[in-house]
Amino acid sequence: MPGLPTRTTSPTRTTAERAMRPDKPRRYGPIGLALMAAAAGLWAAWTSGIDLATVLRGPETLLRILRMMLLPPDVSAAPAAFAGMIESLQIAWIGTLLGAAVSLPIGLLAAKNVGGRFSTTVARQVLNLLRSLPELVLAILFVSIIGLGPLAGALAIGLGSIGTLGKLTAEVVEGIDRGPIEAAEAVGASRVQVLRWGVLPQAMPEIIAFWLYRFEINVRASAILGLVGAGGIGGMLANYLSYRRYGSAGMAILIVIAVTIAIDAVSSRIRRRIIAGPQGSRTGPDPVPAADAL
Amino acid sequence: MTSDVAPRTARTRPQRPARSWKAPVGVLLFLAITWWAGSDRFGVGFSLPDLLANLERGQRIVSELADPRWQAWRSLIDPFIETLRIAILAALLGCSAALVAALGASRVSAPGLRSYLASKGVLNVVRAIPDLLYAMVFVAVFSIGPLAGIVALILFNIGVVGKLTSETVDGIDPGPVEAAQAAGAGHAQVVRTAIVPAVLPNYIAYSLYAFELNLRASLVVGFVGAGGIGQLLQVALSAFRYDVVALVVLFIFAVVFVVESFSIALRRRLV
Amino acid sequence: MIRFRDTTVVYPGDVRALDQVSLAISPGELVVVVGLSGAGKSTLIRTINGLVRPTSGRVEVDGREVGTATKRELRAIRADIGMIFQNFNLVKRTSVLNNVLMGRLHQVPGWRTVLGLYPADDVEAAMRSLERVEIVEKAYVRASNLSGGQQQRVGIARALAQEPKVILADEPVASLDPPTSHVVMRDLQRINRDLGITTIVNLHFLDLARAYGDRIIGLRDGRVVFDGPGSAADEQVFEDIYGRSLTADDVLEAKAEL
Numbered sequence: 001m002p003g004l005p006t007r008t009t010s011p012t013r014t015t016a017e018r019a020m021r022p023d024k025p026r027r028y029g030p031i032g033l034a035l036m037a038a039a040a041g042l043w044a045a046w047t048s049g050i051d052l053a054t055v056l057r058g059p060e061t062l063l064r065i066l067r068m069m070l071l072p073p074d075v076s077a078a079p080a081a082f083a084g085m086i087e088s089l090q091i092a093w094i095g096t097l098l099g100a101a102v103s104l105p106i107g108l109l110a111a112k113n114v115g116g117r118f119s120t121t122v123a124r125q126v127l128n129l130l131r132s133l134p135e136l137v138l139a140i141l142f143v144s145i146i147g148l149g150p151l152a153g154a155l156a157i158g159l160g161s162i163g164t165l166g167k168l169t170a171e172v173v174e175g176i177d178r179g180p181i182e183a184a185e186a187v188g189a190s191r192v193q194v195l196r197w198g199v200l201p202q203a204m205p206e207i208i209a210f211w212l213y214r215f216e217i218n219v220r221a222s223a224i225l226g227l228v229g230a231g232g233i234g235g236m237l238a239n240y241l242s243y244r245r246y247g248s249a250g251m252a253i254l255i256v257i258a259v260t261i262a263i264d265a266v267s268s269r270i271r272r273r274i275i276a277g278p279q280g281s282r283t284g285p286d287p288v289p290a291a292d293a294l
Numbered sequence: 295m296t297s298d299v300a301p302r303t304a305r306t307r308p309q310r311p312a313r314s315w316k317a318p319v320g321v322l323l324f325l326a327i328t329w330w331a332g333s334d335r336f337g338v339g340f341s342l343p344d345l346l347a348n349l350e351r352g353q354r355i356v357s358e359l360a361d362p363r364w365q366a367w368r369s370l371i372d373p374f375i376e377t378l379r380i381a382i383l384a385a386l387l388g389c390s391a392a393l394v395a396a397l398g399a400s401r402v403s404a405p406g407l408r409s410y411l412a413s414k415g416v417l418n419v420v421r422a423i424p425d426l427l428y429a430m431v432f433v434a435v436f437s438i439g440p441l442a443g444i445v446a447l448i449l450f451n452i453g454v455v456g457k458l459t460s461e462t463v464d465g466i467d468p469g470p471v472e473a474a475q476a477a478g479a480g481h482a483q484v485v486r487t488a489i490v491p492a493v494l495p496n497y498i499a500y501s502l503y504a505f506e507l508n509l510r511a512s513l514v515v516g517f518v519g520a521g522g523i524g525q526l527l528q529v530a531l532s533a534f535r536y537d538v539v540a541l542v543v544l545f546i547f548a549v550v551f552v553v554e555s556f557s558i559a560l561r562r563r564l565v
Numbered sequence: 566m567i568r569f570r571d572t573t574v575v576y577p578g579d580v581r582a583l584d585q586v587s588l589a590i591s592p593g594e595l596v597v598v599v600g601l602s603g604a605g606k607s608t609l610i611r612t613i614n615g616l617v618r619p620t621s622g623r624v625e626v627d628g629r630e631v632g633t634a635t636k637r638e639l640r641a642i643r644a645d646i647g648m649i650f651q652n653f654n655l656v657k658r659t660s661v662l663n664n665v666l667m668g669r670l671h672q673v674p675g676w677r678t679v680l681g682l683y684p685a686d687d688v689e690a691a692m693r694s695l696e697r698v699e700i701v702e703k704a705y706v707r708a709s710n711l712s713g714g715q716q717q718r719v720g721i722a723r724a725l726a727q728e729p730k731v732i733l734a735d736e737p738v739a740s741l742d743p744p745t746s747h748v749v750m751r752d753l754q755r756i757n758r759d760l761g762i763t764t765i766v767n768l769h770f771l772d773l774a775r776a777y778g779d780r781i782i783g784l785r786d787g788r789v790v791f792d793g794p795g796s797a798a799d800e801q802v803f804e805d806i807y808g809r810s811l812t813a814d815d816v817l818e819a820k821a822e823l
Contacts, residue, residue: 021692025705029563033498041386044379050441058445061435090331090338097328132547136426136514137539140531141359145352146345150338155345224426227518231338234426238518241430253427260422469654470667473720476614477727478644478671483678487667491659 069250077240077248081233081255088232089259091150091225092218095157099218100211103162107169107207113181114173114199123166131163135221139230150231157218157225168210169203176202209271216260216267223256358536366538369526370545377522380443380515381508387444388451389501395452396459396497402471403463403489405481417460421453429515440521447511451504458500459493466492502557509550513542566591567613567731567763572622572632574608574787582608584787585622592730595757595764597778597795599771601807605787606767610733613765614646615639626731644671647724647762649753651736653716657709661700661719664708665691668726687726694725698752714745721752732756734766738773743817746770750777770817771803 109115110123135156142152181198226234233252240249332340397403398413428446436442470488479487516524523542530538567590574583582605590596598606611617612624615631624631629642647668655664669687670678677683683691695701698718703711708719717737724732734753738746750766754777757764768774774781774795781798783791783806791802804810 021696021701022704033560037386040382044382048379048383048440048444050439050444054436054441058435058441062432065431065434087338090336093327093331094338094340132510132550133543134510134513136517137527137543140539141352141355144355144534146348151340151345154338154340220422220424224424227426227430237427238430241434244434253423256424256427257419257422261418264418264422467654467657469650469652470656472616473648473650473654473723474667474670476616476643476646476648476733477668477723478640478642479667479678480640480670480675482675483670483673486679486681487663487670488656491656491663495658 065246066250068246069253072247073251073254074245074247075251077251078255081236081248081252084226084233084236084252085223085255085259087150088153088222088226088234089219089263091153091157091222091230091232092215094154095222096161096211096215096218098154098158099161099165099214102158103165103169104207106162107166108173108195108199110166110170111173113176113178114195124170127163127166127170129163130159131167133160133163135160135225136228139225140228143229148229148231153222153225153230153232156230157222160221161214161218165210165214169207172203172206172210173199205274209274212267212271212274216264219260219263223260355536359540361537362540362544363535363537364541366541367545370523370542373516373523373526374545374549376440377509377512377516377524380440380447380520380522381505381512383444384447384451384508385501385505388448389455389497389504391448392452392455392459392501392504393497395456396463397485397489399456399460400463402466402468403485414460417453417456420449421457423449423453425450425511426514426518429518429520433519438519438521443512443515443520443522446515446520447508450511451508454507455497455500455504459497462493462496463489499557499561502560506550506553506557509546509553513546566625566627567765568623568625569609569612570623570625572612572619572624574605574612574617575620581787582617583612583619586787586789588782588789588792590763590765592763593757593761595754595777595779596766596782597774597780598765598767598782598784599769599774599803599806600784602769604784606784607735608787609784610648610735610765610767613731613733614643614648640671644727645730647727647729647732649717649720649724649732649734649737651739653713653720653740655708655716655719655723657707659708660705661695661708661711662688662691662704664719665695665704665722665726668694668723671727690728691722691726694722695719697725697756698722712745713741714748717741717745717749718752721749721756725756729762731763731765734764736767736769739769746773746817753777770815771798771800771811772816772818774798 106123106127109119110127112120115123138159139153139156142155146152146155176199180202181194183198222232222234224232224234224237226232226236227238229235233256237249237252237256240246240252331337334341395413395417398405398409399417401410404410404413425446428449429442432442432445436445466489470492471484474484474488512522513524513527516522516526517528519525519528523546527539527542530536530542567588569586569588572583572586573581575581584605586605586609598609600606608617612619613626613631615634619632622632626642626646629638631639631642634642656667663681666683666687669683669690673683673687692701692704695704698721700715700718700722703715703719708716711719717740720737732753737753738749741749750773753764753766756762766777768778775798776795778795778798781791781793781795782789783798783802785806785808791798791806793802800811803815807815
């Protein structure tokens, strides 16, 4: 067993020039962040006026309600709930398509390597504004403008998707390889031709993957919009819950969960294939990036 | 003349590869679904002329929205402080639980196949339920008030942060993991020394993002009675006071904007 | 003492990475393993610390059988074997010191590593191994801020921090430029001489192999085709190992001139 390595055996440097051990640097950043989080948490818990007894009673009540919901779920509510969920899927589909169609040109304009300086700034601001509107608020507005029904939901989902989709489109386009654009310009292509043959072939797989990902998110969103009368399963659910028809609500929730998970599975498989190609691996991380995608 | 370019030793040109049947079928399927979902009879009833006609009706609402009722700002303060409490507590508790769930739900860091499948399944189910549905259920459990909002957003945060973090863990460089194993580290040690440091900056960024999402979601969950500024929104809407609605929405924009700028600056230093 | 007895490794898809290899490596030797990529060099090294298990045959380290060791036994065996990687395998987002402390994991109780509270003795050992590779001044720098050569020296320090009996180096200079390659090889040679740690290095370049290998083992298609002192390995021997005539790519210095 060799001994511990010791500094005296190092032959290549003299004592004078041997490096000194550095002092341990003090890093206040992470500690500060943790303290801030803890202080905020304590303040919030202290002033919330929530009493512990209510919290502790929670699990019991939750279990009771869950039992009423699931043991057994009200199977007679299944056909209506399923029809509602189908309507939610339709809302999500049309909404995503509308969002995708509008976001593509805006996103291209917002990309620095495609749009001009002025159009980039304007397009980005438009996208930022759209991104901060919650779908529910949009749905309320559309319901009051065009009346109750799934179309209001689809429009709300569409408008709500433009912001994130446009932003991600711009990011993807900005990240592409400049070479093919140069090559297209070198053969004398017009701006539109450069877009079509230099930019889109590189960016499209990612952009379509984002559309699909957004569709997954929109399925969740469309399942709740019914609450404000914008169609889909949400209105039914809200009614069941407020009239304490827990068995029917349980059935509807089960259908929401099952359909959402099924859609996620299919969609993430397609996304993976789009990004990696047919030969691409089936394992590995989901090719969905940026937290902002949500 | 094109023949000038052709090589001397003429080889047979390859046949154009037979097109796969999959692409046209996919396009047809896509069009069929779109027609079905958009049609008046089976779907949402999408028609552009009707839409334009309807939009005119909305002018009154839009004009009211364009003129927010600024003098009502005092009524925002108390609900906003409640929203802040909800968002902070939910983010702290939800994101802590999400880290554990995420480490269990990645094949790289899970201690075994069983806990991997369990964590992954739990995360999938938690994520499949929309935030508003959580809010409705917990309003039924805890009755109206901020507690329902907190618990709803905790679950929402577990879903979002858990998924993003577990995908980050899936994508880390396997080299350091192998190095730790080669040094004789046990599973917990591998996770702590080779995996957590690699994903920590992302995890913190996701948690900040979850806090932002909570502020935004406060409009939504408050709507069903789960406390905070959303309850104010609901009251204004049911009274058709679109000028107050505009004020509330603009206020939340401003808050989200401030928090977002702060967290972008922080994220840049972290990652 | 490391002993291979008829060791065979077959990967899925019927790829025979090692084919009936029998070898003995004595304590304190500096062995260089050469061969084309795919000849089984990495597999040979990884069977020694059990990152790859043999399909048949035995691998013994100091009388302990690696191939059939339980998880717990394997961790104990690995604790005595340091490993150095082609791509350094550092956790880039944490400090150099934390990376080197990874070498102490087997000694430190689990709860301490989870909290990041390493005992002072272990920090001392980590510091001393950083001093040995002359990079201690970077102890609190993020690993991502170091050059390739510096990162590889941190990798060596991490192996040294284990106070190992054996060091395995898998293509340690393949990602480095020629001058840095010599610095790293000299570090390894010095550690082998000064501390008497058995050192096994995978290399591709024959001039590096001849300059630093006391003993050279040539692998071709998973079989040992040469085993002898570095001085006996002339160009003819390398042509036999590579199964083709030598090219400029096989020599580090020639590559440097390109």
